Amino acid sequence: MSNESSTSKQIEELKRVSQTLAFNGTLSQYSHYSQHNNCDMRFAIYLPPHATGAGIEGKLENVPVIYWLSGLSCTDENFMQKAGALKMAAQLGIAIVAPDTSPRGEDVPDDPDKAYDFGLGAGFYLNATQPPFDRNYQMYDYILKELIPAVEASFAVSSKKAISGHSMGGHGALTIGLRNPEVFTSISAFSPICNPVECPWGIKAFTHYLGDNTDTWTMYDASHLIKKANIKTPILIDQGADDSFLKSELKPESLLKAALINDYTIQLNMRPGYDHSYYFISSFIEEHIVFHAQFLQAV
Template structure:
């Protein structure tokens, strides 16, 4: 597998790169971003994954997330995959809607046609991309990993971590979709990607996973109180209730005045990086 370098830039005493490779999982070319702080030869640095939200690529957090100074300060590698497969022949929402199809992979492995051939973001994030990082980025210490994400990517971070608790020391999220089985975005995506059997959806629902016994070592969530999607789509209170009922350790913070945008994410990104860095110490 050949890794193509699309760009590299110096930033905050480190290197911000964007890369592309031919994915055997999605059957498409996939791009992703990696920030590597400067480090001594042979040093190993912990890894923080960031999963982006609806309509996004790696570029949104790379350009607006303001994570590099904090990652350089704490010596943390930051990895941002794309949100869905892309390219000629990859199916999109037949009505051209923004909440499904291209840019809206929901971090699932689709089982329904025509999505099943390409929409396999769960396997891409859980298996293929980590294997590539291990091979191509020798500074990445894959024994010290954490994960974060925003909105649909917050859903992805929570569910990936809950399904693979031994992989991540910590998980955080900004404005996550916490219960896709109970919101329009989730119902549309999961019914199309997975079919009508709702029992098959539960492995992609953070609240259902927690209720079923899944746990993560440590959880931090920030949610803006002025988020226009909060009541209908995000339903943060369901995660609070699920964690309290199950005894899952969690700090879930409602932030007055903040919305769903990167103005919100960038305001708290450095705190999240520092919080993860503390838990990623050797």
Template sequence: MESKPSEISSSKMFGGYNKRYKHFSPTLGCSMTFYIYFPPSPSPSHKFPVLYWLSGLSCTDENFIAKSGAQRAASTEGIVLIAPDTSPRGLNVEGEADSWDFGVGAGFFLNATQEKWKNWRMYDYVVKELPKLLSENFPQLETSKASIFGHSMGGHGALTIYLKNLDKYKSVSAFSPVANPINCPWGQKAFTNYLGPSKADWEEYDATSLVSKVRDVSATILIDQGDGDKFLHDQLLPNKFEEACRSANVPVLLRLQPGYDHSYFFIATFIDDHIHHHARALKL
């Protein structure tokens, strides 16, 4: 099957283009879509740094591109935005669509170890397959200069991927991340099914657990969290992550934003801060 990406849509925005692509993913065993926002280019030979966005539960590659308004600041800063999907699709695994917080749209950016869910390898897709695919097919991208951010389940993905790959990403940020999944219902459900019963395996995908094992995090980790978010106290637990960062001497800025909820209205309000945060790290 053809794994080279083919363009399926293109729309101009802030001088650049939102382009959607489809390709066959050997990692996941199915066709996948992703979006790239290309800012306007100053010259044909110019190479752009890249910023990956990981979306939340039940999302696709489209939510962020349509709702965040991130393209305005990305255009100004000269940064390419990459928005992959959140899980494999079309595999028709029994039970994959039974609930919105597990299976389709809920890959949790890990590599599943349980046989039934063996195609759920979003960690390898985001960390290995996608960057290679981009560098081989888009010469205008400088994939060695990359940062990562995300929302909710995708915020969990961004934090864990960054902490496990400090050599690959210049910076990380998150909106309302699932910051301590081994201690919340969403995480416990996903990890039990994808990874089995071993808590040691779970900790490999828990940002609060991982942060105690890392050394030399140079860029401050930026987290925005709405204090009106209905998931804050039982699912997200950013204070647990902040405590772990303090203990490990990892620089973190957790901003509790009064009155904001879990939605893209919240993300759109503070997205420019995040783009500028990553631009500083990517241009060093």
């Protein structure tokens, strides 16, 4: 089956699960069968008034998109419900798409101990190569080859897009953005896992998903990728200084050191008193949307 026909089949199978109004735009959930993850997947999409015909003079416009990748144990719902991003997205005319964080279903393998940091809810936005996870855990390809084409073909959005995320999703945003600079205008993250090959969360996930050859791990590690980035996509990171995971799991200092090797400038804001929660994200999410808007709306 060709890529074109595969995408068309997938688009035909988009099923709306829910829809509600928010700031004169629409927040919806859709499900569809994923050819890469071999299971049903769900995503949420916020379309601002400009993209629904409820904008200025009732004109329907194709709007740019921010793809948001959530963290460990989250679904497509957490960001849309807790981040407080929709008001600014509506004002600036930007859509937001939030996929689920992993494949799900009775036949999808999980952590044997049901731990939150691996398996269901913890796909790490990579393509697994080790059985039994390689059949379902293909989140990297799912984002780039299924979700984005489906959104662009099915909704009033343009081809301009940025990527952002939190924690494990911040890792996903950095790695996917750095590996695909021609796709995304800008990258941002809250509390990202910056050097997963050197932290417990990353070591556990990469061992099970990718195997023991640590050379293959670096393609999903922002601190390694940024050293050889030829195109220097703008990056904004916010990190809570009182985040309990800061030293053991997140390691933003590793990313900064790696960036210096390549003369790659990163805007990193250390926020005193803030932790790892959505209270932190909601405090600064509007700054991230404005950051992306300057690149998404550039002529």
